[in-house]
Amino acid sequence: MPRPILATVHPAAVQHNLERARRAAPDARLWAVVKANAYGHGIERVLEGLRSADGIALLDLSEAERVRQLGWRGPILLLEGVFEPRDLELCSRLSLWHAVHCDAQIDWLAAHKTQAPHRVFLKMNSGMNRLGFTPERYRSAWARLNALPQVDEISFMTHFSDADGARGIAHQVQAFHRATEDLPGERCIANSAAILRHGGEAEVRLDWVRAGIVLYGSAPDYPERTAADWDLQPTMTLSSRLIAVQRLQAGDSVGYGSRFTADAPMTIGVVACGYADGYPRHCDTGTPVLVDGVRTRTVGRVSMDMITVDLTPVPAAGLGSEVTLWGRAGNGALLPIDEVARAAGTVGYELMCALAQRVPVAVQD
């Protein structure tokens, strides 16, 4: 028997979440963001659930090739554009749309030989200071692009730094609209947090939205709002089983560094899941976990291949009992990935993306 750890991807939940994002931003076309191998889920496992998207957005050219090989004939957008001139050949061949965020990318386009002109998204740096042209330089970048025979339609995009937080997006929305006011083209600015929180505002949803984490059932603004608050369903379950049970006496400690000491007799379970599976080592005693669908907590330190859990609330649990690290238990109980991420001082995004290679993955609605 293989080691009992398993990740399960739920395409029907992806589809549900996509529909949820659409309802939040009515009438906007929707880019389904599948970068980082669909946030760790596997592009081939989620694509079925994304069939009703208007386009697929990603970063890696190899992922764009995979999406085409899987039969996706709609738009594909490279969110960071091309990384070197010859990438443009693949864009021409696979008809990829691409972001243009710097002068070098315009130079490369100007030197590119293509039959079919490219559709590009000109990126504005409206305050995040990673990629894009500042509002002052945006118009001249547009004029340069607009003069190129290699370029077909030019659309406009920017990215928010604080869509999930207190600072908000108003300053960036304003900078974007001011600088693009009289330019002809489609517009795309909203990420997941902006879709959920501001999708009802016409000046935010615009022509296209870019839905990422919302598709994968994690609340972008957790803990202010939970996945349940937003009606999002988990798209990934990480599960395993108990491979041992220990009876502790008062004063007994558990695991590396003896980080947990029992203050009374108790039973703990040993789970076949550790940081080498992608479970965060920063999760200390008290991280929520489900055993046979019953909520309990981890005790002691996460090790490479094992974690230990308190079986007090589940006295019937024993060797082979089901453990849900995040996602959906067999009895239907849910453990939001955001709660586990929080315990590790990180976000749901990171846990999904960090699922380890050694974990087998199943697909089940």
Ligand SMILES: *Cc1c(COP(=O)(O)O)cnc(C)c1O
């Ligand atoms: C990753 C990414 C998104 C999606 O972000 P979420 O917070 O997951 O919705 C949108 N736009 C760009 C440019 C991105 O790189």
